[in-house]
Amino acid sequence: MSQKIDRPKEACGVFAVYGHPEAVKLNYLGLYALQHRGQESAGIVSSDGRTLYSHKGMGLVGDVFNEENLASLKGHLAIGHVRYSTTGSSMLKNAQPLVVEYSRGTIAIGHNGNLVNAKILRDELEAYGSIFQTTVDSEIILHLLARSNSASLQDNLVETLKCIEGAYSLVFATEDQIIGARDPHGFRPLVIGKLGDAYVLTSETCALDLIDAEFVREVEPGEMVFINHKGLRSVKPFKKPERQAMCVFEHVYFARPDSILFGENVHEVRKEFGRQLAREFPVKADMVIPVPDSGNSAAAGFSQESGIPLEMGIIRNHYIGRTFLQPTQLIRDFGVKIKLNPIKKLIEGKKIVVVDDSIVRGTTSKNRVKGLRDAGAKEIHMRISCPPHKNPCLYGIDFPSKEELIASSKTMDEIAKFLKVDSLGYLSLEGMLQSVKHANKNFCSACFDGNYPVKFDTRLNKFIMEKSREKLLDKIK
Amino acid sequence: MSQKIDRPKEACGVFAVYGHPEAVKLNYLGLYALQHRGQESAGIVSSDGRTLYSHKGMGLVGDVFNEENLASLKGHLAIGHVRYSTTGSSMLKNAQPLVVEYSRGTIAIGHNGNLVNAKILRDELEAYGSIFQTTVDSEIILHLLARSNSASLQDNLVETLKCIEGAYSLVFATEDQIIGARDPHGFRPLVIGKLGDAYVLTSETCALDLIDAEFVREVEPGEMVFINHKGLRSVKPFKKPERQAMCVFEHVYFARPDSILFGENVHEVRKEFGRQLAREFPVKADMVIPVPDSGNSAAAGFSQESGIPLEMGIIRNHYIGRTFLQPTQLIRDFGVKIKLNPIKKLIEGKKIVVVDDSIVRGTTSKNRVKGLRDAGAKEIHMRISCPPHKNPCLYGIDFPSKEELIASSKTMDEIAKFLKVDSLGYLSLEGMLQSVKHANKNFCSACFDGNYPVKFDTRLNKFIMEKSREKLLDKIK
Amino acid sequence: MSQKIDRPKEACGVFAVYGHPEAVKLNYLGLYALQHRGQESAGIVSSDGRTLYSHKGMGLVGDVFNEENLASLKGHLAIGHVRYSTTGSSMLKNAQPLVVEYSRGTIAIGHNGNLVNAKILRDELEAYGSIFQTTVDSEIILHLLARSNSASLQDNLVETLKCIEGAYSLVFATEDQIIGARDPHGFRPLVIGKLGDAYVLTSETCALDLIDAEFVREVEPGEMVFINHKGLRSVKPFKKPERQAMCVFEHVYFARPDSILFGENVHEVRKEFGRQLAREFPVKADMVIPVPDSGNSAAAGFSQESGIPLEMGIIRNHYIGRTFLQPTQLIRDFGVKIKLNPIKKLIEGKKIVVVDDSIVRGTTSKNRVKGLRDAGAKEIHMRISCPPHKNPCLYGIDFPSKEELIASSKTMDEIAKFLKVDSLGYLSLEGMLQSVKHANKNFCSACFDGNYPVKFDTRLNKFIMEKSREKLLDKIK
Amino acid sequence: MSQKIDRPKEACGVFAVYGHPEAVKLNYLGLYALQHRGQESAGIVSSDGRTLYSHKGMGLVGDVFNEENLASLKGHLAIGHVRYSTTGSSMLKNAQPLVVEYSRGTIAIGHNGNLVNAKILRDELEAYGSIFQTTVDSEIILHLLARSNSASLQDNLVETLKCIEGAYSLVFATEDQIIGARDPHGFRPLVIGKLGDAYVLTSETCALDLIDAEFVREVEPGEMVFINHKGLRSVKPFKKPERQAMCVFEHVYFARPDSILFGENVHEVRKEFGRQLAREFPVKADMVIPVPDSGNSAAAGFSQESGIPLEMGIIRNHYIGRTFLQPTQLIRDFGVKIKLNPIKKLIEGKKIVVVDDSIVRGTTSKNRVKGLRDAGAKEIHMRISCPPHKNPCLYGIDFPSKEELIASSKTMDEIAKFLKVDSLGYLSLEGMLQSVKHANKNFCSACFDGNYPVKFDTRLNKFIMEKSREKLLDKIK
Numbered sequence A, B, C, D: 001m002s003q004k005i006d007r008p009k010e011a012c013g014v015f016a017v018y019g020h021p022e023a024v025k026l027n028y029l030g031l032y033a034l035q036h037r038g039q040e041s042a043g044i045v046s047s048d049g050r051t052l053y054s055h056k057g058m059g060l061v062g063d064v065f066n067e068e069n070l071a072s073l074k075g076h077l078a079i080g081h082v083r084y085s086t087t088g089s090s091m092l093k094n095a096q097p098l099v100v101e102y103s104r105g106t107i108a109i110g111h112n113g114n115l116v117n118a119k120i121l122r123d124e125l126e127a128y129g130s131i132f133q134t135t136v137d138s139e140i141i142l143h144l145l146a147r148s149n150s151a152s153l154q155d156n157l158v159e160t161l162k163c164i165e166g167a168y169s170l171v172f173a174t175e176d177q178i179i180g181a182r183d184p185h186g187f188r189p190l191v192i193g194k195l196g197d198a199y200v201l202t203s204e205t206c207a208l209d210l211i212d213a214e215f216v217r218e219v220e221p222g223e224m225v226f227i228n229h230k231g232l233r234s235v236k237p238f239k240k241p242e243r244q245a246m247c248v249f250e251h252v253y254f255a256r257p258d259s260i261l262f263g264e265n266v267h268e269v270r271k272e273f274g275r276q277l278a279r280e281f282p283v284k285a286d287m288v289i290p291v292p293d294s295g296n297s298a299a300a301g302f303s304q305e306s307g308i309p310l311e312m313g314i315i316r317n318h319y320i321g322r323t324f325l326q327p328t329q330l331i332r333d334f335g336v337k338i339k340l341n342p343i344k345k346l347i348e349g350k351k352i353v354v355v356d357d358s359i360v361r362g363t364t365s366k367n368r369v370k371g372l373r374d375a376g377a378k379e380i381h382m383r384i385s386c387p388p389h390k391n392p393c394l395y396g397i398d399f400p401s402k403e404e405l406i407a408s409s410k411t412m413d414e415i416a417k418f419l420k421v422d423s424l425g426y427l428s429l430e431g432m433l434q435s436v437k438h439a440n441k442n443f444c445s446a447c448f449d450g451n452y453p454v455k456f457d458t459r460l461n462k463f464i465m466e467k468s469r470e471k472l473l474d475k476i477k
Helices: A023-033 A067-072 A089-094 A118-127 A137-147 A153-163 A206-210 A248-254 A266-280 A296-306 A363-374 A412-419 A429-435 A462-476 B023-033 B067-072 B089-094 B118-127 B137-147 B153-163 B206-210 B248-254 B266-280 B296-306 B363-374 B412-419 B429-435 B462-476 C023-033 C067-072 C089-094 C118-127 C137-147 C153-163 C206-210 C248-254 C266-280 C296-306 C363-374 C412-419 C429-435 C462-476 D023-033 D067-072 D089-094 D118-127 D137-147 D153-163 D206-210 D248-254 D266-280 D296-306 D363-374 D412-419 D429-435 D462-476
Strands: A012-018 A041-047 A052-058 A077-083 A098-102 A105-112 A169-173 A178-182 A191-195 A198-202 A214-218 A224-228 A231-235 A287-290 A314-316 A340-342 A351-356 A379-384 A423-426 B012-018 B041-047 B052-058 B077-083 B098-102 B105-112 B169-173 B178-182 B191-195 B198-202 B214-218 B224-228 B231-235 B287-290 B314-316 B340-342 B351-356 B379-384 B423-426 C012-018 C041-047 C052-058 C077-083 C098-102 C105-112 C169-173 C178-182 C191-195 C198-202 C214-218 C224-228 C231-235 C287-290 C314-316 C340-342 C351-356 C379-384 C423-426 D012-018 D041-047 D052-058 D077-083 D098-102 D105-112 D169-173 D178-182 D191-195 D198-202 D214-218 D224-228 D231-235 D287-290 D314-316 D340-342 D351-356 D379-384 D423-426
Touching: A012 A023, A012 A105, A012 A169, A012 A178, A023 A041, A023 A067, A023 A077, A023 A198, A023 A206, A041 A169, A052 A067, A052 A089, A052 A105, A077 A105, A077 A169, A077 A178, A098 A137, A105 A137, A118 A137, A137 A153, A153 A178, A153 A224, A178 A198, A198 A206, A198 A224, A206 B340, A248 A266, A248 A429, A266 A296, A266 A379, A266 A429, A287 A296, A296 A351, A340 A363, A340 B206, A351 A363, A363 A379, A363 A412, A412 A423, B012 B023, B012 B105, B012 B169, B012 B178, B023 B041, B023 B067, B023 B077, B023 B198, B023 B206, B041 B169, B052 B067, B052 B089, B052 B105, B077 B105, B077 B169, B077 B178, B098 B137, B105 B137, B118 B137, B137 B153, B153 B178, B153 B224, B178 B198, B198 B206, B198 B224, B248 B266, B248 B429, B266 B296, B266 B379, B266 B429, B287 B296, B296 B351, B340 B363, B351 B363, B363 B379, B363 B412, B412 B423, C012 C023, C012 C105, C012 C169, C012 C178, C023 C041, C023 C067, C023 C077, C023 C198, C023 C206, C041 C089, C041 C169, C052 C067, C052 C089, C052 C105, C077 C105, C077 C169, C098 C137, C105 C137, C118 C137, C137 C153, C153 C178, C153 C224, C178 C198, C198 C206, C198 C224, C206 D340, C248 C266, C248 C429, C266 C296, C266 C379, C266 C429, C287 C296, C296 C351, C340 C363, C340 D206, C351 C363, C363 C379, C363 C412, C412 C423, D012 D023, D012 D105, D012 D169, D012 D178, D023 D041, D023 D067, D023 D077, D023 D198, D023 D206, D041 D169, D052 D067, D052 D089, D052 D105, D077 D105, D077 D169, D098 D137, D105 D137, D118 D137, D137 D153, D153 D178, D153 D224, D178 D198, D198 D206, D198 D224, D248 D266, D248 D429, D266 D296, D266 D379, D266 D429, D287 D296, D296 D351, D340 D363, D351 D363, D363 D379, D363 D412, D412 D423
Parallel strands: A287 A351, A351 A379, A379 A423, B287 B351, B351 B379, B379 B423, C287 C351, C351 C379, C379 C423, D287 D351, D351 D379, D379 D423
Antiparallel strands: A012 A077, A012 A198, A041 A052, A041 A077, A098 A105, A105 A169, A169 A178, A178 A224, A191 A198, A191 A214, A224 A231, A314 A340, B012 B077, B012 B198, B041 B052, B041 B077, B098 B105, B105 B169, B169 B178, B178 B224, B191 B198, B191 B214, B224 B231, B314 B340, C012 C077, C012 C198, C041 C052, C041 C077, C098 C105, C105 C169, C169 C178, C178 C224, C191 C198, C191 C214, C224 C231, C314 C340, D012 D077, D012 D198, D041 D052, D041 D077, D098 D105, D105 D169, D169 D178, D178 D224, D191 D198, D191 D214, D224 D231, D314 D340
16 A cells, blocks of 8 residues: 555664564564554564574554564574655565674674764764665664674674764664664663663663563663673663754654553643643533544544543554555545545534644644545534644654645645634644643754754755665665 | 454345446445455355356455456356454364365355254264365355255255255255345345346345445345345245344444445434434433444434434544554553544543444443543543443344443443443443334344344354354464 | 467366375366476365365466465365366466255366367357356356256266267366266366375376376277276267277377377377478488477477487577566567577577477567577578478367468468478477377367368358357356 | 476576667567576566666566566666576565665666585575565575665775676666676676667677667676666776686677677587587588577587588477476376477488587487487487586586486486497587687686686585575575
8 A cells, every 4th residue: 555644754663682482472572562663564583692683564463474484593592673765565565673784793883863964973984985785774773883893792883872973873783793872862762671671772662562571661871781691781881962853753753552651651742732621712512522643632632621522533444455556546535534434413503622742744633634625514623732843853754845734834724724624723832841741941843943952964864865875775675 | 354343243245236247346345335244355256147257255355355266256147255354364164155176066155144043054064974174154055955865956956945944045046047135034134225237135235236236125034035037936935924024233333334234224224223312311412422333323312312312522533454453462552542532622621422333341431431431521421322232242243242341240320330430321222122113022122132033952052153163263263 | 467479279178086085185286287288277176074165266376276275175085176267366267176066965077178069058048048157168068057957966977068068178076076077079188096095187198297196098089988986987988980080289298298188198209290291391401409398299209310410499488477567567578588599609500400399370480480580590491390380289289270370371381481491391280199099080280171070960060169159258257 | 387498597687778768668579589698587677766666586588577567667768687586476585687776776687697605605694683474585685785875876986896606797777877797707698789779788799689779798707887866877886806707608608699799790610519519529421400590500510510411300399388288297208209209201210410509408309319310320420519517507507416417427328328429529618619709818717627716615605505406495485
């Protein structure tokens, strides 16, 4: 299915296990729980102490792996990765974890995030004779690692990570250990769990729940953890940045509601977003309807704060086959009904509050509003549980360019008009940041306020990089 | 994915279009909207007025069809079918619609329901020289049709349908017309829609919504509709039975909440079930949590009646690949968490009402309760939006045998103990039937009260038939 | 690969085993050895004494079967079938063996040959209420069998076979026996072998060689053999026809050179064809080159008789993938070089005799001649090891229609001119029939002389039947 | 099919086109004609002057490519590669051409041959910070190229090729040119052809025949050709080695008989091998039978020299599906009959000469002899058209280790006894080298006489390298 969805896409999810006889199967389940973070490719690399085994493929975890290839992945340690990527089987080479041979032996890497100095590093590495076979940042990291001459793998890794800037939550596997690392700003999540004596690293705690592992703590921003037969050893070799910069949008949209993220439960944070939204943009209405499933939590908060009843008034079709053809390819635009259908009888003649997590280009929201209007809604009040998106993300979230973000060029009134809603309310930046218990300054909200915590060469802004990357992609595809 | 789910399975969904240049593509979309009624095989047969074209396959609509095979299905009329079936590629031959040549030409059939005299008819037909290539009831119907000697196809069909007893909502296609038929008791739904001048027949109205077709009316119990270039012609050749017997379980579980079924919106009926349930089994609690998505509507009703806040406290994983391996095949029983994970932080220390649509064997519910208990729930009050299931269905729903139905052998107290819930409440039969506006006597509630509206030879009860069928299956597989 | 080859196609090959613990695996190997008789679908039906198991698929034996599906076919008896068919996955339903339920239980059938009264029988059966789900003759046979009311299966079968006319070598399987039958004229081969105590039936003896089975004898024309735990029982219930009519073209082209066919080794018969051809059309030349591999044996005979050295001067490419695209689809016509390339250095400036088995439309031969001319051949003398093809086959070989057969409308001179050869010689009918030791009158040579041994309604000639069949195909596809 | 064949395997075939609007399709056909040089993976990289496009896959050319992916490969220049490799889909990454980004842009490489200093170069490169993602020599070449700092691509390439030792016939593609290079010893073939104005490079001339291109000349040992819009430019930057060392085994077995190789037609050379063999080992016999197809040419020579008639007495089964299961996996060893079956009737009671190209381990030959003996051969005289294989090849042919080569440890008498033949004759080294018109000293015959033309570190002999490679393979698999 090559469905174009008007929705930000998260780069990736990572998962790793050390010290369990069923490490690979646990990794498989872990990746399944992280599937919402990337649906285009999946991979696992395992080790039995001597040899690294790898299997990767395009598609969902449940499609990439089967009993046979899982059985071929031996060992008591494993790292895994799910990612989204531009489609095309030829892009299999970009699937992670990436495994290479270098002077110290074999190493595998899985990466969630986006480097801001990738282009510069790549140019420099090429100038010094490196050849690139993929277009992913992870390959840059491995080249740097291979060129480092320090005495130990740890020193090499520290030296390497000091070269890279931007967002990274990394897992590595060598023959006998797994390593986790999180950038000093802590953009992307990475947590530590335990299952008996085995250690687990994962992007989100929902993957711990699935395997009945215990949530221990986050890998701290700027922390590296080396996990082997001696246990877990923590290293914090980096200078602390002025402030941390955890991605607030993980709370708004990406993370699963049942995860604990940056110290708080996502569902509860979202409910608080909804409550605050109800306070900031009160309205008289018959019911609150979430856009399922991403609007569910905020809608519950809105309903509870406002006293307006919550109704699951939009039905989601859960069955989409692998090659499902979009109606637009068939006859004409059936809008978003293919996935979401409003319950006419419920909505007819009613004043409704629709709660969604965000608006990107605005076209999907517009279609949804039309669907509700066609279903007979008398008034439609749209409430968005985050501020307007005005800027692209440089740290690993695939927003469209500034020009395509509706809020970067249109006023609130213009957007409301465009969407054809009776009223429109976005959660305020302050309201959003107050709703998370962490001090405000610890979050990155650059996509809302343009305040980018990690400097980048403006000549090499995200879209230049993107472009160069695409050119590259074209070249190597 | 060969996931064994402790859940009743609906036999099928049917869809048909007459008089549209894009009949096949509309049929494709229609089947997609009916996918919840059957996920194991899908098929479409079309006609351009002279020739019938057919494509069928195992799997989801979105997997069975692609641009190429859809393009090969020509014509302005089409019928389609989704079904569940025992797994195994060899069962492709049982996929519907079934197409055959007989003395009058070519005819295709799609069937939703279950005949109670299938075994007898099959034996008799074989005695008279019929050969059977599939194990589906539809083949019996076609044999009867082929042996009928009446002057017209209509007479033949009437003669044929008079021979069969039980539940059937049927669609037929010949070179130049589509035909719909619903058994006199009206067990399974079948409705008529219009899209411009084109006619549509479908199991549920949600399929009309998807293609922007207008809902006209139900095909009435005992009605046949012949649709061709002259329009729709209705025939009611059958003697009225003592009472109608629409399947109330369609309202409880099978149908999609956005459908209008037997005259009422499913979501609203379910909400009323929930309200009534709250009246019958009130409880003090912190929140009402539905088992998503089938418990959503009833939970909303329960919440609104009781004033206890509604929370989407169980998160559903939407990504299951085609070959997803169950954890039980992997390590040990992770229960139902693979699909549903409770939000610990929300539930911890709380008194919760869990609303589910039904309990069949009880094992799945038990796992869910355990998951909630592990998540820290202080009290768990389970509320079921229908009465206890004590009897198998003979009319097309794949319940387990009486012995396996937990409510057929255990008291309420014993079930509550088995599930380890603090309290358990099933909606009463009266409460359920009052909640649907139709007169009670029009519904079949045999699975609850054992009152089977269509007589069947007790020596040939469902499980004998089933068994014989399985034996057959074995033989021909 | 949807390669259109200018070559007659044999309908089918059949194979059966009774009384071996590895019956299915032997059947798999047997079908592989018969693969030259049909490459479009393959199937095996086995029985363990109680239940019939079936697996069929489109493609080569080695593609249709794998360890898993072979393992699912249990039992000590099995029948198998390879066939060619019009392409398209939808035609899977026509793959054999066909298995059906009828009043006596379950029966499977595999058929090689073509009935001349298929159309009449089918019409009649339909008139009496039969429904047809495939377009193969085998289904007619099963319908007749199911309608027969005799006391025993044997009587039923005899009654059935007495109704059908034309060419048939049949294998049947029931729960506990296999049955072989060959039509009274003996058009198609069918032989009996033994492997220890186990019995084998097969179209050709080369399949016995592969499994190290011993060749016992042919199933005689008009003979039926019933093989079960009591051993083999022979029945000859049919009136002897005026003469037998074994297909001489099996010797010319279809059968494998290592088979013993109708009492003689195919290679030796073909060598004798070649010798006779050299006597009938002597020529002075530098070398004899066969069109590989079908011309190999006759070329050897020609070389030995004439004393002109044999050279394998045309190289065959053995590697053609499943979806190989023809050059014509790519750029322009590279003729037949894609499969066969002449050795330039060998041919340059030489006078060559090219020996091929037959000419059908003439286009392929013309291309080959061009290729040899381009390679520098000074003189090209084409010798064909059978008489000119002037008539279609009604008994199971897929020749084109009379109009398309080049020899039906062109004289020898015209054909030579069309092919651009320096001389052309076809083996004479007498020469051909003398070369086989059996009395001439025992062979069918209708495709050469139009002398059809089994009468057929001229209004229902092969092409009418074909047409009706195609129409049907269209209808049901 | 993972058939273990007792037969040397050639590493690869390469093909390249410059200056044709259908370059990719020509490349597809070219690879198809070179399929005998490698059946495990295939790939094409094309360029439209700005961007490189690539598609690679496991399997035959006809399976890897389809209309869709061929259409995605744009441009007027293309290089392609077929290779054998250890099985396993994970080895896709080793499929060639390899494409990388480096400081000068993008470059693709296809390699036929084997480097003798690969291990040393790889270690050194890793020591200087290179990371390896594949286990093929080509990646070493690209790393060296990327590290070269010369002013032009040509200088870089020369510098790179001066570092590598052993056998290489290389094709490169950049955005706007193709480049061919052949090592100074000329181990592997590489020729130049023209199709109108377009240039072609190919391993063998049979690929030129297929696309109707003209054979111009060989790329000379030590020559590089740069082909772009200005035409072909030849460079010979290497010091001439003491002697050339063309692989004589290409003539014996690998190359196709219709190719012109190292200045001579392969078929004619083989025939001369056969003639010489008849002179060296005369025998009285009834017929000469080649092991098809590799023994065909030599057998013709033997027959013509000896006057003993040539018979194609062993029949080859051409139909092997992709997943064909070996009989050994099924029941027991049916020897080689699965592919080759002798014609009993022909052989029975006869004295036969069997001509084969070579004996490696001896087990396959032994099975064949047994098959012929079972078929009734009275005397079996085996004649091999090359000397005994006593040494592994270091230059690109996959022989087994010295220990496994039957001739390295057994005398002629012992081998004859092992094979159970009545007599055995190997062509003498002198006889073989006299049969090729080139001066003897220009050929490499190390596999026969151990005279390796390119020195290699004995500590790093082929099997050490192999082992290290396998270890690596294991690690990265």
